[in-house]
Amino acid sequence: MKTLLPIVTIAAAVSSAASANLVYTQSFDTMGSSNQTIAGSGALNAQGVINGLDGRWQAARIAGTGTGALSATANDGSSNSGGIFNYAQPTTDPDRALGSLASGTTAAAFGVAIVNNSGLTLDTITITFDAMMFRSSTSNVNKLLFAYGFSTGTATGSNFLSSTGMTAEAQGDIVGGAPVTTNGAVNPATTTAVSFTLSSLVWGNGETLYLRWSDFNEIGNDAGLAIDNLSVTGIPSPGAVALLGLAGLVARRRR
Numbered sequence: 001m002k003t004l005l006p007i008v009t010i011a012a013a014v015s016s017a018a019s020a021n022l023v024y025t026q027s028f029d030t031m032g033s034s035n036q037t038i039a040g041s042g043a044l045n046a047q048g049v050i051n052g053l054d055g056r057w058q059a060a061r062i063a064g065t066g067t068g069a070l071s072a073t074a075n076d077g078s079s080n081s082g083g084i085f086n087y088a089q090p091t092t093d094p095d096r097a098l099g100s101l102a103s104g105t106t107a108a109a110f111g112v113a114i115v116n117n118s119g120l121t122l123d124t125i126t127i128t129f130d131a132m133m134f135r136s137s138t139s140n141v142n143k144l145l146f147a148y149g150f151s152t153g154t155a156t157g158s159n160f161l162s163s164t165g166m167t168a169e170a171q172g173d174i175v176g177g178a179p180v181t182t183n184g185a186v187n188p189a190t191t192t193a194v195s196f197t198l199s200s201l202v203w204g205n206g207e208t209l210y211l212r213w214s215d216f217n218e219i220g221n222d223a224g225l226a227i228d229n230l231s232v233t234g235i236p237s238p239g240a241v242a243l244l245g246l247a248g249l250v251a252r253r254r255r
């Protein structure tokens with residue numbers, strides 16, 4: 001499998017010892033109302049970068065009989081085709097969300113690679129986002145399974161920690177609403193604010209954190225679920241901040 005990891009860095013607020021947090025935000029609105037290509041995707045587990053975002057977002061088909069390249073399709077929840085979606089209501093609205101709907105042809109995963117260039121080891125990560133449902137399911141409550149991994153993380157990596165092994169982190173799952181008899185666009189889309197913290201981590205300087213959401217082809221017609229307004233804040237341990245402050249103090253005294 002060819003692994004695509006874009007070489008990107010994020011400006012971290014390291015202006016003072018008191019603000020050494022790393023902050024990453026994403027509204028998905030740069031996708032606009034066009035379909036966005038995901039070059040290199042198509043074959044099972046072939047990962048491609050989602051065009052129209054910041055180069056850090058990737059997607060792959062993780063199950064299904066299809067072989068064609070994926071795209072982030074602009075839609076309002078009316079489509080029942082499997083794939084990645086660039087959701088908004090109406091379809092032309094500038095407020096975009098990134099989502100997925102699974103079918104027998106395509107069940108996809110998407111995720112983001114964030115490099116820690118704060119200069120510090122980060123041990124607490126706070127994640128907030130809006131979990132959205134643009135299309136309802138039948139038979140089963142649908143879910144996008146959240147997982148995270150470090151460095152070798154990809155949209156298809158197997159070395160991830162997920163809610164199947166942790167209770168608290170299950171809050172990162174995107175859970176759809178109750179199934180209905182006839183599924184269709186949910187208008188307006190439902191929005192649920194999600195906020196949780198991963199703690200006691202070792203996110204080393206220069207290391208990549210990968211956040212991933214995986215879709216599954218559930219029984220019945222599937223839901224269209226999405227995320228919006230993602231915010232990731234990496235926080236160093238107080239000891240690391242104190243050391244950084246001491247280094248700054250020494251540097252000033254040498255002037």
Ligand SMILES: [Ca+2]
Pocket residue numbers: 027028029095096097228229
């Ligand atoms: Ca948005």
Ligand SMILES: [Ca+2]
Pocket residue numbers: 101102142143215216217218222223
């Ligand atoms: Ca599903």
